[in-house]
Amino acid sequence: MVTTLDDTKRTAIAKKLADMKEIQKLIINNEQQFLKEISDNEIRNRIQKMLDDDNKNMGILETVNVQYGIQAEPDKTISEMVKKVQQLMQGSELNTYEKVFQHELLKHQQVMSGLTVHKAAQKVGADVMMAIGPLNTVNFENRAHQEQLKGILEVLGVRELTGQEADQGIWGRVQDAMAALSGVFGSAVTQTSDKSDMNVQDVIRLDHNKVNTLFTELLASNDPQKIQEYFGQIYKDLTAHAEAEEEVVYPRVRPFYGEGDTQELYDEQAEMKRMLEEIKANDPSSSQFKDKVRQLMDAVGDHIRQEESTMFAAIRNNLSSDQSEQLATQFKAAKQKIQERLGKQGAASK
Incomplete structure (x- = not known):
């Protein structure tokens, strides 16, 4: 669990x-x-x-x-x-x-x-x-x-x-x-006024910054309980983020971002989910736990760099401000539903 x-x-x-x-x-x-x-x-x-x-x-x-x-x-x-x-x-x-x-x-x-x-x-x-x-x-x-x-x-x-x-x-x-x-x-x-109406790049970047902070906190801790808790938050945040992107963002950008590049994002997140499940099955006090977390962090980092460079540029060049803000709203709504589902699953397993 x-x-x-x-x-x-x-x-x-x-x-x-x-x-x-x-x-x-x-x-x-x-x-x-x-x-x-x-x-x-x-x-x-x-x-x-x-x-x-x-x-x-x-x-x-x-x-x-x-x-x-x-x-x-x-x-x-x-x-x-x-x-x-x-x-x-x-x-x-x-x-x-x-x-x-x-x-x-x-x-x-x-x-x-x-x-x-x-x-x-x-x-x-x-x-x-x-x-x-x-x-x-x-x-x-x-x-x-x-x-x-x-x-x-x-x-x-x-x-x-x-x-x-x-x-x-x-x-x-x-x-x-x-x-x-x-x-x-x-x-x-x-x-700054541009943060009042957040576009989809703003919202995704917030997620990226938060998970990077969680990785830093986990790797700096030597308390197995805190390490497990930090990983739990990473697991939940990355799962909700990935599922919401796959439901809302990737289908929207595929026509102008390209079939190959979009599929690469799907594939990277599939590998990320596999790594999450593998780490989940490990004891946080074991010597291998942090090594596997570092591997996950590297994979997530590569994924983030692709999204924040080429995908964000494609969004800026192909969607209007209103369209990007609307996509942000759809992304947040999908993510909230996923969080609620994960929360119910967590409560049921306790």
Whole structure:
């Protein structure tokens, strides 16, 4: 039986990521609702930009969940809270100011959840840090949204209390605060816009980086239990990655990448799967175990170099940005289904 790294700490992080996805859906619904209810053009424009960011950030959260490799359901209390907030947002019990106030609290919750996941990942393992890396963009943008929401709340609050317009200097302070945030977090947080909509090359490269990190961690360890756990994660990640590529990516690239080169990728992954099964049958404390892992790492490395050079170039030359992003979405969806299947198989074997 393959032992994976799905221990208590990693499962807890997976649940927190699932919670963040659930909250993100609520945030998007709220902002869509605000656009229907608010007539102020300045506020509408700012909320529309937040909504654009949040739709992209939902894609990032989905990528992180699949890249992390452990599928979990959101906590029951989170799901119940989301239902209650949805009812309040769609009802007439709260005025616009109160609804936006509740929304700012949700943004704060997302910020703290994202930062907590980031800090927890530092304690759990380098491969976890690699998997949740794109989450940094979501953390930064949620913090920036908080500053904008504070400005919106001041404008709405002054109108609510006095019936008059607030000092327009509010928006200047908001921009200054956002600029200060950018200065504080800019060096530590990925803010590149091209990572908002990941293409299939981005997503595959994330998988490659993560498995290379796992190989490094395994080979550096002398603890047979940790070695077995690291191999278990490699086994699961490579299996899901390979099956998703064979289901979605390779059939799509075959017409322009070529029959021979595409078949070579299939053949390399068949050999990789054979090696995984061979290593799985070995005792991780044996002297041969790491030797066989090194052989696997070399084979995976050759496969990665082919994909990231010639296959990626073929994709760039033959698929539009939208087509490559759509292929990434299909790859992630296939991979998530495979992960769920592997998770059920693992649970059934325990």
